[in-house]
Amino acid sequence: MSRRVHPAVVPAQPFHLATREAGDGPVLTTDEGREWVETAVSRYPQKKAALLPLLSYVQSKRGWVTPGDMADAADALDLTPAFVHSVATFYTMYNRRPVGRHLIQVCTNIACFLNRGEEVLERFLEETGTHEGEMSACGNFTVLEQECLGACGFATVVHVNEKCFENVTPEGVGAIVQALRDDAAAYPNGAARAVEGGD
Amino acid sequence: MSYPTKHALETPTLLSRHQGDPAVKTLEGWRGVGGYETLRHAAGMAPDDITGIVRDSGLRGRGGAGFPTGLKWSFMPKDDGKPHYLCCNADESEPGAFKDREIIRWTPHLLIEGCLIAARAIRAGHVYIYVRGEFFQETVPLTDAVTEAYEAGIIGKNVMGTGWDCDLTVHFGAGAYIAGEETGLMNSLMGNRAEPWAKPPFPAQAGAFGMPTTVNNVETLATVPMIVDGGAQWYRQWGTEKSPGTKLWSCSGHLVNPGNYEFELGVPLSKIIFDVCGGAPGGKKIKAVIPGGSSTALLAGDELDCDTTYEGLQEAGSSLGTASPIVMDEDTDIVAAMRRIAQFYAHESCGQCVQCREGTSWVVQILQRIEAGDGKPEDIGTLYDLCEQMTGRTICVLADSVVFPLKSSLDKFRHEYEAKMTRSPMVAAGAAG
Ligand SMILES: Cc1cc2nc3c(=O)[nH]c(=O)nc-3n(C[C@H](O)[C@H](O)[C@H](O)COP(=O)(O)O)c2cc1C
Ligand code: SF4
Ligand code: FES
Numbered sequence: 001m002s003r004r005v006h007p008a009v010v011p012a013q014p015f016h017l018a019t020r021e022a023g024d025g026p027v028l029t030t031d032e033g034r035e036w037v038e039t040a041v042s043r044y045p046q047k048k049a050a051l052l053p054l055l056s057y058v059q060s061k062r063g064w065v066t067p068g069d070m071a072d073a074a075d076a077l078d079l080t081p082a083f084v085h086s087v088a089t090f091y092t093m094y095n096r097r098p099v100g101r102h103l104i105q106v107c108t109n110i111a112c113f114l115n116r117g118e119e120v121l122e123r124f125l126e127e128t129g130t131h132e133g134e135m136s137a138c139g140n141f142t143v144l145e146q147e148c149l150g151a152c153g154f155a156t157v158v159h160v161n162e163k164c165f166e167n168v169t170p171e172g173v174g175a176i177v178q179a180l181r182d183d184a185a186a187y188p189n190g191a192a193r194a195v196e197g198g199d
Numbered sequence: 200m201s202y203p204t205k206h207a208l209e210t211p212t213l214l215s216r217h218q219g220d221p222a223v224k225t226l227e228g229w230r231g232v233g234g235y236e237t238l239r240h241a242a243g244m245a246p247d248d249i250t251g252i253v254r255d256s257g258l259r260g261r262g263g264a265g266f267p268t269g270l271k272w273s274f275m276p277k278d279d280g281k282p283h284y285l286c287c288n289a290d291e292s293e294p295g296a297f298k299d300r301e302i303i304r305w306t307p308h309l310l311i312e313g314c315l316i317a318a319r320a321i322r323a324g325h326v327y328i329y330v331r332g333e334f335f336q337e338t339v340p341l342t343d344a345v346t347e348a349y350e351a352g353i354i355g356k357n358v359m360g361t362g363w364d365c366d367l368t369v370h371f372g373a374g375a376y377i378a379g380e381e382t383g384l385m386n387s388l389m390g391n392r393a394e395p396w397a398k399p400p401f402p403a404q405a406g407a408f409g410m411p412t413t414v415n416n417v418e419t420l421a422t423v424p425m426i427v428d429g430g431a432q433w434y435r436q437w438g439t440e441k442s443p444g445t446k447l448w449s450c451s452g453h454l455v456n457p458g459n460y461e462f463e464l465g466v467p468l469s470k471i472i473f474d475v476c477g478g479a480p481g482g483k484k485i486k487a488v489i490p491g492g493s494s495t496a497l498l499a500g501d502e503l504d505c506d507t508t509y510e511g512l513q514e515a516g517s518s519l520g521t522a523s524p525i526v527m528d529e530d531t532d533i534v535a536a537m538r539r540i541a542q543f544y545a546h547e548s549c550g551q552c553v554q555c556r557e558g559t560s561w562v563v564q565i566l567q568r569i570e571a572g573d574g575k576p577e578d579i580g581t582l583y584d585l586c587e588q589m590t591g592r593t594i595c596v597l598a599d600s601v602v603f604p605l606k607s608s609l610d611k612f613r614h615e616y617e618a619k620m621t622r623s624p625m626v627a628a629g630a631a632g
Contacts, residue, residue: 006349009342012330012369043368045282045325045408048390052373056332077390090392090549093332093374109294110493111451111525113539147376147543148294149333152523153449153457162335 010039011053013060018161022061028054028072037076047077051087055094064095100135100142102180105159108145111152116170120156121145123173140181204458206475208466211437213425213445214418215461218305224340226347229308235353237428241316242361249320253423255431257443262288262416263492263521265509274403275321276411283323284412286388287314287420289330290372290379294493294543295523298447298459299417303330304337306421307344311367313420315358316427318365321413326367329384332374342369376547380595381414383549394549395595418447438464442508452526453479462507469503472526479528487527487612491520493540494600496607516607533612534619537605538566544601555598558589562601574620582609
């Protein structure tokens with residue numbers, strides 16, 4: 001069942017479903033892209049305000065934001081590419097290079113830190129065989145250290161693409177990574193929480 | 200995890216009453232519990248009468264600063280002929296806080312109702328709910344609720360048939376703590392880097408899109424309908440003169456029962472931490488608590504008898520902030536904890552002010568070397584100097600936000616810093632001389 005979507009919520013779609021259906025192709029200059037931009041822009045008194053939603057939209061279609069996308073965004077909103085670049089680099093959620101199909105973000109901020117968040121991060125790096133921010137050779141994983149994800153009572157908090165895992169312990173990491181490997185085909189479009197990680 | 204977390208203290212559940220009931224996420228369910236009746240009534244009220252009730256209720260902003268909400272609304276101009284905006288701050292990025300998330304995902308219609316009533320009071324024609332981009336799962340119930348409310352004629356032209364128009368848009372951020380600061384939020388909404396601006400201009404003069412704007416926190420706005428419905432005196436039966444009503448508390452860190460709990464303002468902090476949250480796991484002692492989210496001064500384990508009101512926590516030398524106690528048990532390494540907190544602020548500094556951009560990084564570097572046992576004799580003095588330099592001199596209070604936990608930890612746990620110093624032979628020599 002597809003959800004009804006009012007234009008009022010177009011700038012806040014659950015972008016991180018990251019369908020990646022665009023591949024290497026254009027996003028903002030297709031008919032669908034143009035229509036999306038028009039709807040988003042209609043919600044603001046100034047065009048520029050649609051910039052963040054627009055970059056997020058691109059990322060949902062490609063998994064990351066290319067320099068070409070930034071130029072297209074600038075074009076669509078009458079901005080300079082340099083300005084778009086300065087905005088895109090200010091916000092941490094825009095990936096400026098390809099990331100693994102499972103983008104794993106581990107909070108190590110204070111509440112998670114107190115609940116062994118730094119160890120959880122280490123375990124994810126070990127299990128995926130990557131360094132922080134680097135995509136695994138198989139293209140399945142990128143692990144990032146994150147600031148507070150707003151679920152501090154359920155530390156350690158880990159996001160895998162659009163899914164939120166709570167109460168993750170270092171001991172529970174292996175099972176999560178294995179589930180992601182097994183689930184590679186079904187992922188990333190599953191809507192519910194696949195795994196409530198940890199103990 | 201089950202939400203919200205129940206507790207045995209005798210204090211009313213107002214704001215979180217419907218949390219945990221999936222039925223109220225839908226319009227039908229929300230109407231079933233009397234939802235949108237207050238909006239229908241308020242949409243026919245004079246804006247100043249709504250502001251008056253909220254002012255008399257004594258409601259204070261729940262976003263951290265505790266500014267009186269009715270007073271803030273009264274700053275909005277009247278009859279100026281300009282469009283006005285309401286920004287609902289759903290950025291929830293203060294480490295320790297996770298309360299707005301529950302409101303958004305359990306009672307989205309409550310938030311919409313509060314937003315529209317507030318919009319009426321400040322004469323706004325468009326509400327923007329700015330949600331932190333990381334809350335994508337959490338935001339689905341909200342976007343569904345907005346779609347339903349638009350389709351039912353509750354938002355948009357002719358709100359509930361009252362002849363009053365008000366739009367509402369849900370907008371996603373993209374990962375920046377500083378977008379939670381009100382001017383940073385408005386810049387971000389406008390498509391800019393989320394850099395705060397120096398006031399004036401104040402938001403009520405020239406805010407979002409250069410127009411008069413009010414920024415309010417999610418919890419503040421979600422509290423408005425019950426106040427308009429029940430009246431100022433009704434709301435004031437809870438809490439104290441200066442801190443009326445109830446409040447959600449996000450409890451995290453070393454606790455047996457962490458979670459969100461609603462209390463009447465004024466419950467002793469020790470009751471929350473021990474009676475409700477069960478103290479630290481394993482029966483360990485509590486070394487310190489940061490009571491109001493990571494930007495507030497920490498209290499030592501023997502300072503927890505204070506009242507959880509704005510004035511009570513101020514008297515105790517800290518502040519209520521976002522009401523998000525972060526609890527550290529006796530085994531916590533205070534220097535390491537402060538290092539991690541400082542890293543956050545260094546990472547999130549927007550870089551406009553030198554005291555903040557440089558100061559936060561220096562604090563991190565010094566704490567890292569003390570943690571590693573390579574501290575220098577003058578480091579503690581340098582940290583105090585930095586605290587001095589970073590207080591009250593910047594565009595926004597992010598720099599001050601590092602100082603509160605850091606300085607209080609130096610004052611209260613200096614011995615822990617010093618104990619790490621003595622590991623270095625150079626420091627040992629320095630300390631002896
Ligand atoms: C660095 C910084 C971050 C902030 N983050 C938030 C936030 O995430 N959510 C919030 O509601 N207020 C936040 N605030 C407070 C806002 O600036 C503003 O005071 C608040 O949203 C006003 O709403 P209220 O009057 O209803 O409390 C932050 C302030 C600062 C200085
Ligand atoms: S204090 Fe820090 S975060 Fe705030 S405006 Fe200055 S540099 Fe930016
Ligand atoms: S500190 Fe990890 S979610 Fe807040």
